[in-house]
Amino acid sequence: GLNSPFARIADVSIDTVDRVIHNRGQVSKKTMKKILDVMDKTNYKPNFVARVLASKKKPRLVCLIPFHTPENMYWEAPLEGIIKAEKEIADYGVTVSYSLFDQYLPGSFEKKTRDVLSDHPDGVLLAPFFSKQASDFVKKLDILKIPYVFIDSKLKEANNLSFFGQNSFRSGMLAAKLMKFSCSPKGTIVIVNIGTEYEDIHHTREREEGFKTYFINNTPDIPLHVLNISSEDINNMDSLLEIPDTDISGIFATSSAHIIAKYLNNKGKGQITLIGYDLTNDNITFLEKGIIDFLICQKPREQAFRGIYALFHHIVFEKQIRKNNLMPLDILTRENFNDYLEFELNN
Amino acid sequence: GLNSPFARIADVSIDTVDRVIHNRGQVSKKTMKKILDVMDKTNYKPNFVARVLASKKKPRLVCLIPFHTPENMYWEAPLEGIIKAEKEIADYGVTVSYSLFDQYLPGSFEKKTRDVLSDHPDGVLLAPFFSKQASDFVKKLDILKIPYVFIDSKLKEANNLSFFGQNSFRSGMLAAKLMKFSCSPKGTIVIVNIGTEYEDIHHTREREEGFKTYFINNTPDIPLHVLNISSEDINNMDSLLEIPDTDISGIFATSSAHIIAKYLNNKGKGQITLIGYDLTNDNITFLEKGIIDFLICQKPREQAFRGIYALFHHIVFEKQIRKNNLMPLDILTRENFNDYLEFELNN
Numbered sequence: 001g002l003n004s005p006f007a008r009i010a011d012v013s014i015d016t017v018d019r020v021i022h023n024r025g026q027v028s029k030k031t032m033k034k035i036l037d038v039m040d041k042t043n044y045k046p047n048f049v050a051r052v053l054a055s056k057k058k059p060r061l062v063c064l065i066p067f068h069t070p071e072n073m074y075w076e077a078p079l080e081g082i083i084k085a086e087k088e089i090a091d092y093g094v095t096v097s098y099s100l101f102d103q104y105l106p107g108s109f110e111k112k113t114r115d116v117l118s119d120h121p122d123g124v125l126l127a128p129f130f131s132k133q134a135s136d137f138v139k140k141l142d143i144l145k146i147p148y149v150f151i152d153s154k155l156k157e158a159n160n161l162s163f164f165g166q167n168s169f170r171s172g173m174l175a176a177k178l179m180k181f182s183c184s185p186k187g188t189i190v191i192v193n194i195g196t197e198y199e200d201i202h203h204t205r206e207r208e209e210g211f212k213t214y215f216i217n218n219t220p221d222i223p224l225h226v227l228n229i230s231s232e233d234i235n236n237m238d239s240l241l242e243i244p245d246t247d248i249s250g251i252f253a254t255s256s257a258h259i260i261a262k263y264l265n266n267k268g269k270g271q272i273t274l275i276g277y278d279l280t281n282d283n284i285t286f287l288e289k290g291i292i293d294f295l296i297c298q299k300p301r302e303q304a305f306r307g308i309y310a311l312f313h314h315i316v317f318e319k320q321i322r323k324n325n326l327m328p329l330d331i332l333t334r335e336n337f338n339d340y341l342e343f344e345l346n347n
Numbered sequence: 348g349l350n351s352p353f354a355r356i357a358d359v360s361i362d363t364v365d366r367v368i369h370n371r372g373q374v375s376k377k378t379m380k381k382i383l384d385v386m387d388k389t390n391y392k393p394n395f396v397a398r399v400l401a402s403k404k405k406p407r408l409v410c411l412i413p414f415h416t417p418e419n420m421y422w423e424a425p426l427e428g429i430i431k432a433e434k435e436i437a438d439y440g441v442t443v444s445y446s447l448f449d450q451y452l453p454g455s456f457e458k459k460t461r462d463v464l465s466d467h468p469d470g471v472l473l474a475p476f477f478s479k480q481a482s483d484f485v486k487k488l489d490i491l492k493i494p495y496v497f498i499d500s501k502l503k504e505a506n507n508l509s510f511f512g513q514n515s516f517r518s519g520m521l522a523a524k525l526m527k528f529s530c531s532p533k534g535t536i537v538i539v540n541i542g543t544e545y546e547d548i549h550h551t552r553e554r555e556e557g558f559k560t561y562f563i564n565n566t567p568d569i570p571l572h573v574l575n576i577s578s579e580d581i582n583n584m585d586s587l588l589e590i591p592d593t594d595i596s597g598i599f600a601t602s603s604a605h606i607i608a609k610y611l612n613n614k615g616k617g618q619i620t621l622i623g624y625d626l627t628n629d630n631i632t633f634l635e636k637g638i639i640d641f642l643i644c645q646k647p648r649e650q651a652f653r654g655i656y657a658l659f660h661h662i663v664f665e666k667q668i669r670k671n672n673l674m675p676l677d678i679l680t681r682e683n684f685n686d687y688l689e690f691e692l693n694n
Contacts, residue, residue: 167686174682181529181640328690329683335521336676339514343675
């Protein structure tokens with residue numbers, strides 16, 4: 001039968017090999033290792049499935065990411081990436097569950113971390129939105145020896161298995177390069193931070209820093225103006241834009257560019273260059289209209305997809321995982337976003 | 348043993364199942380189909396390997412792409428993609444061989460097509476460089492019922508299984524958008540075609556058309572000047588650039604931007620915006636120096652990698668293959684090319 005070569009090489013009974021593969025009855029760890037080793041050496045493909053089935057472990061992964069809303073669709077894409085990965089690894093007995101929080105409420109994040117801990121998962125994928133609360137959480141995961149993967153942003157000095165995301169500082173530098181190229185050399189550049197009441201959410205601060213650094217290094221004479229707009233004030237932007245429109249040559253939105261775009265669209269955009277982040281449906285509308293000129297993107301589907309695979313490979317196959325996995329800084333315009341989206345959705 | 352459940356369901360002897368899986372002795376087509384069906388239904392993972400081994404078919408694929416040289420490294424990347432795919436599918440008994448031609452000599456391409464035909468492969472991956480010669484070739488493949496996949500560019504009205512590449516016209520539009528954004532509104536824009544003696548090689552013509560179309564639609568008043576430079580004349584560019592440098596605000600190189608960059612670098616670049624294609628080492632040197640401002644890229648490794656997989660999936664598993672697979676139009680600058688390369692090489 002199929003098992004006999006393995007039985008012969010591993011020097012165990014065919015019945016034992018059968019027990020390992022079919023997960024029937026007890027086999028000593030030593031014997032199982034022997035059999036799996038032989039399977040590995042002979043490059044016998046079913047060994048992976050067999051190993052998982054034999055181990056009787058049905059790993060459970062939990063994802064702790066924000067929920068998406070009609071107003072903020074960004075987090076739909078990572079969820080799609082997770083679901084895609086989940087389907088692919090279901091055959092290995094891995095289950096994935098979701099714990100979705102409100103990205104504007106640290107208390108919501110905190111509550112969900114407690115739920116996750118009481119659930120004793122085998123691995124956690126998370127967007128560490130609120131750094132204080134996230135730090136407390138991952139310290140507990142460390143103690144419980146539960147591996148975790150960051151997507152979107154990361155915490156400094158955490159023992160995360162892996163990180164999938166963008167270098168936010170460099171993405172700010174890139175936005176500045178595009179801005180410098182696209183703008184009249186006169187006029188003020190405005191950096192707009194929307195809905196960042198909580199100093200530590202997102203990586204918008206790093207984006208801003210990268211942007212400023214580029215201008216200071218390259219064209220220190222161009223005036224930069226920073227505007228912080230709270231989530232509540234977005235419908236009342238007129239009073240906030242204190243500088244006359246005619247003096248503004250470009251706007252860099254560290255998040256939610258569509259809100260600025262809507263405002264500019266209503267007022268008549270003129271020559272103002274608008275650069276933002278992420279290929280959400282809202283942003284696409286204004287990219288198509290030519291109100292948003294450039295969007296910098298970060299493959300949110302792929303971040304989450306790869307994050308789940310990192311946990312899966314680590315837990316099930318004990319594979320080595322690269323700790324830092326930077327996504328490319330993709331530049332999207334009206335001309336190239338369709339091909340980009342098609343490629344992302346079909347792969 | 349492992350085979351018994353299949354034997355029971357398929358109503359054949361264990362010995363027969365064993366013969367199928369281990370490719371020993373004869374099994375009728377009907378019986379084999381029965382066994383494979385049961386394997387499929389029971390979601391028995393080794394079925395794929397078993398099916399290939401049982402079919403006794405060891406598919407042979409041939410790749411017909413240009414060889415790369417120290418002066419033109421572009422085609423190294425597709426070769427890397429092919430080798431990566433080759434390693435992954437070697438377990439299925441698939442072998443891949445290479446037939447590399449000189450991208451500047453139609454005769455070299457033609458000779459290699461004759462070699463490929465006399466080799467009777469099961470599938471062909473090709474860059475259809477010279478349209479007349481490539482058309483003749485694929486007509487013969489059609490007659491022989493040998494499936495073929497295009498990468499890099501495609502022929503109109505061919506029966507290719509699949510195509511992996513960029514929309515060249517739209518990439519020209521994108522280059523024009525970047526150019527329009529980056530240039531002073533005065534000054535001439537020069538389009539440079541290098542080494543395109545053979546009207547049909549590359550997709551440089553479509554790039555040029557896309558570029559022109561964008562300018563005609565958006566800013567018809569900006570003067571465009573087209574310069575065709577033969578491969579032999581590249582060391583004698585001064586006499587070719589008839590317009591005074593001071594009047595040039597931007598140069599669009601439909602290929603080999605590094606040659607223009609070297610020329611500009613020696614002369615002192617000034618404010619001329621330079622946009623080209625492909626993240627080759629030569630181009631990267633000048634991107635880092637700030638002589639090349641933007642490069643539009645097309646994932647050459649991935650094109651070839653996916654091309655091989657398309658043939659493999661089609662031949663071995665009879666999977667449905669998408670005919671048109673457009674790569675995104677990636678925009679690379681000094682600020683973001685490192686993250687892009689790192690991502691490409693690690694995935």
